[in-house]
Amino acid sequence: MPIYDFECRQCGHKFTLLTGVSERDKATCPACGSSDLRQLISGCAVKVSGGSGSGSAGGGCGGGHAGHGGG
Numbered sequence: 001m002p003i004y005d006f007e008c009r010q011c012g013h014k015f016t017l018l019t020g021v022s023e024r025d026k027a028t029c030p031a032c033g034s035s036d037l038r039q040l041i042s043g044c045a046v047k048v049s050g051g052s053g054s055g056s057a058g059g060g061c062g063g064g065h066a067g068h069g070g071g
């Protein structure tokens with residue numbers, strides 16, 4: 001399950017959500033309940049702890065050559 005980091009624009013509260021994409025859209029600030037959130041990009045904060053290799057071709061880490069972000 002993916003993790004999403006958010007920052008509330010109302011109170012500035014930062015929190016992390018461990019939910020699906022569908023839930024992500026209707027996320028609200030746990031502190032003030034505002035839905036005016038800003039999603040934070042947590043670069044390569046993924047820890048790969050041994051195990052079976054998923055064979056991920058072309059990771060996302062490193063300098064990206066194509067301006068992908070938006071915002």
Ligand SMILES: [Zn+2]
Pocket residue numbers: 008009010011012013029030031032033034
């Ligand atoms: Zn808030």
